[in-house]
Amino acid sequence: MASAAEQMASNISFSNFSKATELKKRLWFTLGALVLFRMLSFVPIPGIDPVAMQQLYATQAGGILSVFNTFSGGALERASIIALGVMPYITASIVVQLMAALYPPWQALRKEGETGRKKLNQYTRYLTVLLTTVQGYFIAVGLEGLGANNNIGAVVDPGMLFRVTATISLVGGTLFLMWIGEQITSRGIGNGISLIIMAGIVAGLPxxxxxLLEGGRTGAMDPAMVVGIVLLVVALVLFICFVERAQRRVLIQYPKRQSARGMVQQERSHLPMKVNIAGVIPPIFASSLLLMPLTVIQMSGAQNNPNASDWLITISTLLQHGAPLYLGLYAAGIVFFCFFYAAVQFNSEETADGLKRHGGFIPGIRPGKATEHYFDYLISRLTVIGSAYLVVICLIPEVLASQMGLAFALGGTSLLIVVNVTMDTVSQIQSHLIAHQYGDLIKKAKLKGARRR
Structure with a gap:
């Protein structure tokens, strides 16, 4: 059943879009910021040979570097100053969220409202700088080592000066992207960090x-298979939209309140609980952990070394994309992080206590511990459905890529991010249009009132 806001948004005439001046300014600002992000992805780190860097990256494709390269829009492949993208900021945000749920002093900060939120955001920025510095230095060292192992001179002048310069460039690029994301959130449309990630993913889509079309034209791929891939992608997008909008609405009742005119009718409300509470975090964490050993093996040069140990070659083979062990561990990792992140995101005890303080209760459930156990029961059931949904979405592209030799334009995680961010952005545009419509109605009401006088 559609909400009142959705029903109103469906009745909005988009012919009023031309009158929404503020919305147009926000959209142009967002577009300009994303164009700037794409331009920065072509600015290389000082001391890097771009042609040699592409050859070097081709030898390392398939590990966690490919994931970062996808999210950064190919910036890592070109050794751009924004090669790390906003992934350090995302990692720092997740760590701070987990600490705010598990560490008592930070739990107190989260309960302080706006002041506590600002402090936690500041801690996130500090942690972002630390993570970017460490990752940037290791990338600089790795570029020197990879170039030496593969006889590719990607670094023009290796040494400590290059490492310092590369680290500073990468830190500056990530912090600038973080600032652009915050500006989009406050002055544009949508969540800035999410839009930057989506822009990086969509950049490789054309x-x-x-x-894909060229393969169908030249006969390298069956035209029926091309049509089947397109239909499968459309079906996955529709399935993602359906599940992401699905909610379990818990009925909340409040006692009747006495007023000057007598007894007021009993109030009712709903507590919406998403089916996919964890979002896209579980696939990102699971794939990063699984691809980490393969990346270490590749960067050490052991994969192409005939004298390498047998167990390194065995690990590299078993953890390749599409391997049965990889698919099994990937699915298990998604399920684990779904339950872990859902438990961190939704605090059943705090929610039950909050309802009890405000006099709210669930019909048929006693306030207090019984309500807390009921929320735990609901979260467990919803997380089972959500984790199964994420496993299906993420494993279908992997199975197709391995068994049928198909290269999916968007992986499961990328597809989830693109669809979710698009839905959120469209919802915000609808909200601005609704606010604009309300403003016009208020102005007309004031004018009619003034004429009657």
């Missing part, structure tokens, strides 16, 4: 579509 090339993938062109390769």
């Amino acid at each position: 090339r993938a579509i062109a390769q």
